[in-house]
Amino acid sequence: MRSLKTKSYILVTPAKNEEDNLPLLAKSVVNQTIRPKLWVIVNDNSTDGTGEIISYLESKYPWILGVHLQDSDGKYDPVFRNSVTYRAGLRVALNYMKNNALPFGYIGIVDADFILERKFFEKLLNVMGRSPKLGIVSGGVYIKKKGKLVWERSNPKFPRGSPRLIRFECFFDIGGYPFEPAPDLISYYLARIKGWDTLQVVDAISVELRATGSRGNVFKRYKKQGFVNYYIGVPLLSEILYGIYISVFHDPKRGIGLLVGYLESFGKKRIKKKYVQEFLRYDFTLSSLISKGISQETLSLRNTIVKQN
DSSP states (O other), X not given: OGGGSOOOEEEEEEESSOTTTHHXXXXXXXXXXXXXXXXXXXXESOSSSHHHHHHHHHHHOTTEXXXXXXXXXXXXXXXXXXXXXXXXXXXHHHHHHHHTTOOXXXXXXXXXXXXXXXXXXXHHHHHHHHOTXXXXXXXXXXEEETTEEEEOOOOTTSOOSSSXXXXXXXXXXXXXXXXXXXXXXXXXXXXXHTTOEEEEEEEEEEEESSOTTOSSOHHHHHHHHHHHHHHHTOOHHHHHHHHHHHHHHTOHHHHHHHHHHHHTTTTSOOOSOXXXXXXXXXXXXXXXXXXXXXXXXXXXXXXXXXXXX
């Protein structure tokens, strides 16, 4: 396997109006014990100083490239935006590596609102190097609460959407980065269907500067997540159960938004990959949730479904 011969990786980051957070991420990437061979930062129609920050980083570090997207309002679809931005950056990165005959074994993705510990990618690469069947691996996501780092609890076998590494062979085995409303979740299921293992390396620390799901209007964000849950085939009873759980134990706005988004989507198209729906139905049927125990660890898998800019 190509990925067993090298620890080299490429990295892609979309950034929309991230002038406050991007410099912090950049500092943590520059200080990695194993730096990426190439880091492509996608400026997604930013109206603040994000573009200038990317240009500065390009001028200072030859292994950083900027991509600047300028979409008209009519072409900007927030539902597919995560796919659009990551695919744009990956296209540039893959072409650059090919044209310059630069070998690499892994593809990394990280959102702009993260800070990574110095050995973050070294830890992920070491774990993947020991287990050739691992196709997708993420670090643990932490947030600051009362001055302490707290792990956002989730299933350790379920890699977080960001930051993560995808093995070269797995990336192309699943057809690249999916053009879907929930690309990270779909890629996870495609990897499992293809026989790859997945993992979250909890002690590889990434600090999220915004808690998952906290950016923008909470109701609208979770309404969008409800649409995505419908699109990918989450069963109705499971969605109702989860909406009630979120409303009672977390935030009623989130739970109600989730259910409204799901119910308003009835009659709309669902994902065409039926085998993904079958896999997902098994994970999120009521009987499956009960057998696993309706715990935060199980239900928080949904936290990674949508993280749009």
